Amino acid sequence: MLLSVVVIITMFFVTYLPQAAILTLVDGPIAFVNAGMLVLSESSTLILLISKWWWIDDATIEVFDAVLVQQNQTELVAAGREIKATGSSDPLGKLGRRLAKPFGDGLMKSLARYIVLLPLNFIPVIGTIAFFILNARNVGPAHHARYFQLKGFSNTERADYVKRNQGGYVGFGLACVILNLIPIANIVFAFTHTVGAALWAVKLEGIEANRGRKAK
Numbered sequence: 001m002l003l004s005v006v007v008i009i010t011m012f013f014v015t016y017l018p019q020a021a022i023l024t025l026v027d028g029p030i031a032f033v034n035a036g037m038l039v040l041s042e043s044s045t046l047i048l049l050i051s052k053w054w055w056i057d058d059a060t061i062e063v064f065d066a067v068l069v070q071q072n073q074t075e076l077v078a079a080g081r082e083i084k085a086t087g088s089s090d091p092l093g094k095l096g097r098r099l100a101k102p103f104g105d106g107l108m109k110s111l112a113r114y115i116v117l118l119p120l121n122f123i124p125v126i127g128t129i130a131f132f133i134l135n136a137r138n139v140g141p142a143h144h145a146r147y148f149q150l151k152g153f154s155n156t157e158r159a160d161y162v163k164r165n166q167g168g169y170v171g172f173g174l175a176c177v178i179l180n181l182i183p184i185a186n187i188v189f190a191f192t193h194t195v196g197a198a199l200w201a202v203k204l205e206g207i208e209a210n211r212g213r214k215a216k
Contacts, residue, residue, distance in 0.1 A: 004043075004047050004183060004184040004186065004187060005183075005184060007043050007046055007047050007050070008040075008043045008047075008183050008184075011039050011042060011043040011046070012039055012043075015039055015042065016035055016036070016039050019035045019038055019039065020032050020035035022122070023035050023038075023121070023122065026122050026123070026124055027124045027125075028124070030124075030125070034121065034128055037128065037181065038121050038128075040181045040183065041131075041132075041177075041180075041181060043183075044180040044181060044186050045114050047186060047187065048180070048186065048190065056187075056190055059191070060190060060191065060194040061098075061146055062092065062095060063191055063194045063195060063198070064146045064147075064194050064197065064198045065077050065080075065081065065091075065095055065146070066091040066092045066095060067091070067194075067195055067198035067199060067202075068150075068198055068201065068202065069083070069091040069094055069095070070091040071198075071199070071202040073201075073202055073205060074094075076150050076151075076205065077095075077150065079099075079150045079151075079152065080098060080099055080100045080146075080149060080150045081095060081096055081097060081098040081099050081100070082096030082097045082098075082099065083095070083096060084096045100149055113135075113138060114135065117131055117134050117135060118131070120134070132174065132177050132178070133170065133174065135173070135177050136170050136171075136172075136173030136174035136176070136177050137166075137169065137170050137173060138173065139172075139173035139176050139177055140162075140168070140169030140170055140171075140172045140173030140174075140176070141158070141162045141169050141173075142173075143172065143173075143176065143193055143194065143196075143197035144169075144197055144200075144201060147197070147198075147201040147204075148161070165204075168200075172196070172197070172200065176189070176193050179193075
């Protein structure tokens with residue numbers, strides 16, 4: 001929470017007026033609103049990048065796997081980590097050592113993608129909308145990186161899978177991007193997004209299992 005407060009206050013103090021001044025040239029009277037949304041988006045990205053580097057990645061992997069185990073997807077989780085034989089009903093207590101190396105797009109790649117899309121905000125209204133949607137296209141699949149890893153997907157298989165479910169990933173990603181604009185709460189949302197992504201993975205596994213039964 002302290003990290004969020006410090007980053008948001010600093011970003012508004014340092015970057016709000018310069019960005020509002022520039023956006024005034026293209027957005028007119030709505031520039032101050034767009035600049036505020038832009039600063040919140042930038043702050044959210046910076047907070048999440050710092051948090052990922054610091055501790056969130058490991059924590060969200062644990063949450064994702066625990067949700068899968070709780071939803072009777074232990075076999076899927078066992079593809080990426082040891083499962084402890086325990087009588088405990090606590091899914092976190094059943095999680096053992098990870099068998100796969102850390103995954104993800106990487107901090108620099110995520111930051112580079114964000115910076116490349118940033119100039120879209122200089123296009124009045126439509127540009128800002130496009131900025132959020134294009135970021136959502138990346139954010140949605142990123143929340144299933146652990147799922148793809150457990151499934152053993154290659155980069156090509158992952159791309160094909162995302163393409164087949166593009167609408168769902170854009171919708172999920174857009175919800176994540178918008179919720180992440182809420183100051184301070186975006187760290188909490190990092191975990192709720194993870195739970196949602198895990199439950200969605202469970203649903204996808206159920207659909208795949210039903211298709212397999214029908215094929216027989």
